[in-house]
Amino acid sequence: MSSHAPSCHAAETGRSAPVGSPIVAFVGAPNGGKSTLFNRLTGARRVMGNWPGTSVEIGRGSWRMGDRTVDAIDFPGTYSLDPLSPDEELTRNLLVEVPLEERPDAIVVVADASHLARSLYLVAQVAEQPYRMVVALTMNDVAERRGVSVDAVKLAEQLGHPVIELDPRRGTGLESLADALTASLDAPAPARPARTAPEGSDFDRADARFAWIDDAVASAVVESEQDRTKTERIDSLLLHPIIGPLAFLGVMWLVFQLTTAVAAPLQDGLDALFTGPIANGATAGLEALGVAHPLVVGLIVDGLVTGVGTVLTFAPLMAIMFCLLALLEDSGYMARAAVVTDRLMRTIGLPGKAFLPLIVGFGCNVPAVSATRVLGDAKQRILTALLVPLTSCSARLAVYVMLAQTFFPENAGSVVFAMYLVSILLVVLTGLALRSTLWRAMGSSALVLDLPTYQRPQPRLVAQVTWMRLRGFLQTAGGIIVVTVMIVWLLQALPASGGHAIGEVPPTESWYATISSWLAPVFAPAGFADWRAVGALITGFLAKEAVISSWAQTYAVADPSTLDPTGQGVSALADQLRMTFDTASGGHPTLAVIAFMLFLLAYTPCVATLAAQKREIGLAWTVFGVVLQLALAYGLAVLVFQVGVLIL
Template sequence: MKNRIRIALAGNPNVGKSTIFNTLTGSRQHVGNWPGVTVEKKSGFATVGNTEIEIVDLPGTYSLTAYSVDEVVARDYIIEERPDVVIHIVDATNFERNLYLTTQLMELGVPLVMALNMSDEAEKKGVTINPSRVKEYFEIPAVKTVGSRGEGLNELLRTAIAEAGTSPHHEHSIGYGNEIEQHIANLIIALKTDPVLTAHYPPRWMAIRLLEGDEKISDEIRSSPAFDAITRELAKIDLTLTEAAMADRRYELIAAFMPQVCPTCVRGMSASDLIDHVATNRYLGIPIFLALMWGAFQLTFAFAAPFTSAINFAMNALGSAVTAGIRPEWLASFINNGIIGGVGTVLGFVPNIFILFLILAILEDSGYLARAAFVMDRLMYSIGLPGKSFIPMLIGFGCNVPAIMATRTIEDRKDRLITILINPFMSCGARLPVYVLFAGVFFPHSAGTVIFFLYVLGIVIAILSAKLFRLTILPGKPAPFLMEMPPYRFPTGRTSLVHMWDRGSMYLQKAGLVIFGIAIIVWGLASLPLGVAYGSEGSYVGILGHVIQPVVAPLGFNWKITVALIFGFMAKEVVIGSLGVLYGVGENHVALGSALHADPTLSAVTALALLVFVLIYVPCMSSVAVIKKETGSWKWTVFSVLYGLVIAYLAALAVVHIAPFFIGGA
């Protein structure tokens, strides 16, 4: 008669867990979903001697803190289904990083075996892990494996079968210091007053999870007779500080064991470590990030200027030739102000956008932007924004559409929804043409600083909005941010140029289709009804502007600015094209700048209020469409649009009243 045991495979993402699972089970596997969630469930069978083994492949996860669906699925299976043994698959080339999950698996009190996978690659790098020392210090049998070639897998299964017959013996391996251990002991006493609860969950593990603020475990005890005693004990504790102290203790344990278990893993500080010591410093990290962003915008403005001037000169010459050589006049106006004006609007700001994307690509390829996400996580987490949100926020500097789609990597629904709602405040490349024009005209000596201010303001509004949403409509605790830091490297010119082109071409594609079409629509509205002066107050576009202008009059916007903002709902680049049509200068950005500067209804204060309004209100109709798609809700889509409009209006109004104290009223 065959024996039968059940094994669960656990491990970080990308450690070769699926490869080992497929090699062990072959065609004897089943794929479905875990109950109640869309996370994939894989199970299969293997046979060793007279033992049949059911193998369950748990979702890859960096920890078991239950902040994500994958973490909840993995730990609930281990606790509730109680497999006979858990095989923890670690990447031997990144041994130390994988051990944090090991310490959490140990606390579950289940028989454990460690698979030192990719051991061949580790040895090529000079990393030698001693399996007998792992057994000695962690009380976990360890087996070297190469999952891709099946090496060590038979030994791994035999070791797991032997370990399955043992009792848990390492759940107390981590000591958290006298104060925390006393809290754990008090919580265990309280928990044991509910025998039903302690029969289902290990008491010490529950006490640890309560000290780390685990919401799922907190919900489990609400109906328990132990609830009052547990609540009194937790009221004595600062859970945030305790959670951090417990995480530090796990890392201290790992650091203490590493020289004995893997002497070759211990190394001195590398050049990358030295740079990180400064770049990710608690106090220096954010100022360094802001300084680099300020420098990026200053360089963008400085290097793009000659290219922009050349494009404007060429488009102006072409427009003049059309005006002089084509009749009737309405056709010349259509070609010059409509077609050439639309194309000129697209091309005139290509240098600024491509240079900014090139600088961001260099920062990304060097490995710095990953550090920027880590640095900003400390601030974002403290105000209720999940750390993972910073990656879509960075993408939003290019375009809000792919940035909103990138929120799919955020597991928690509330975290993901908050990130979607705040992403429109990230200043996408489409807004840059408006910034460049108005900052260059009204702030010629500090244009880069003004543009930098707008980008920072977008981040600030996003963060404050996230805090507001977290406290009101979407309460809860954000998930912690875990990501693997890429090494610092010198970016290659080819790679950075490819990244620049990928993002810049998105602007060109969108601009070519949308801006060109809107420019022609604006030309038509500015030319009709027949007989009125082009772009005058008597044209359809002038009538539209005058109807809506009283609403934005407190912001200092004239009817032409009002019309441009209306068409800016389609795409922010259209604002410039619309103004070119309305001021009768077409694609000539120099002439448009002169016309704006000469307009007595406009001032530096009005220009700054306009820039703030453009920053905050709806980025474009494409963004609205993708918000609807990603949230699956018209309610959240409409809320996003209306919230942006209200905040934009209030912020611009604040600029009108506050800015004169700093820049004067002229």
């Protein structure tokens, strides 16, 4: 083995369990309930991070088992210890290649009772190593509906390791799992594996494992004849070549309609809170402290409160979106969506499996770039990582909604939905273009994906997933936005020429306006050659959420009285935006704002995404992607505006 192989005991940074706690690895196939079980056991103590020495992301957290705390590690999903991707290679290295003293103290192998034979192949491979092992048997209710009954006691006798039936979604069987693992940890470490690794070639070893699996299944599983299940009946429609894609579009349209309709009154309430009591309270507090200097008031009130507050008004929007997507995921529908869209991907020659990272990209581009590691081919990873920034992340959603509600108030949901359709179209067409030029010889691969049984979403799990994603969004956006707000405020407070004191600069004579004005003429063909619109795009390079905060700051500095005459900050900001785009476009504000939204969709992603791309595909390909995205965004924006003007 390589001397640089990672070790489970080598990385102490970021661990939430006490140093020296037993290390327990969770392994299993995708869609078998492994991560659901891990999240249920670790709860809020779960942390994410890259494994030291690699760029593979894993979950890590503490699991309290009575008086004992263990350091739990959620390894990437894998069907076996024969790696086909960097994720699976890390799992094999940590379980097989490292010295015994550097391996986990115990392993929980999650096995799907409804696909037991397939799940047991990984169990067979782990059993060939000297490990304390507990098999967590999930999906038992699904197996029963399919007429499959698994005798956990007989299965444990065949495997030589404890087998615990549990349901991580409902939280049943967790105490039994803790008891079994505690007993295993208290027992001496096994001196030899539970079963001997088969001799011979790879095919001989595989045949021996399958024979062992057949014996275990024959002794522990009873199957009965069943009529076609409800899942199969639903899939006959949702996976239909014609009905399936139409149903997918209908579901996503409904998601965006509900998001924009429900979030609007909540956003108005939060906006009134920030632009009214909080802003007034901050001003009064500064006066009471005797620090009501224009610079301080400008930084705190016009900068932090206005900028950050405007972005936080979109928290309900993100929460509703995350909740609806979590409902679709927990019900089992999102896996079907991947299958439906995969057909299109393979039709145009893109790798089928590449759709999984692209799906993640609609939440956030950063983990989506990291998720390209599931692809075994290096060319496929590069191509997919270049396409990920074209998927419209949730940060862009807040900007879409603001502009849609401002310029298309009666059809805001449909406009936002259309932006996501354009995003998918750009991914497909750009991927086809790159495939036809740079990667002509690259073969496509079919999507291999377990389709979970349809099930009623669990409110606790939906709430947990929604909160985790919302918290991650706010934490990531919060830090970046605070820095961005400070930079924008400073540039707005600094005069570009003499005659003005710092903090008392007319907006058009600040360095922020000057820098933005230098670039604004470039966007005249696209219809938004205004320094305020261009300045927002510049700050959007740091984080797309910062587009809104930069506008809030810009217009607050430009004319505070118009921003908050009646406590309706977003309404006044919308009025300012309408005037800006109307003037810049020569009377075609609708076309200009569409061009702006398309540019926002396609241009360079945030710096965090670029950092992830550099880590995954290297600097040269990252720079290539930036140039490609800027050219695509500019060309698309100019084309739409110029053609629209000619038609109208």
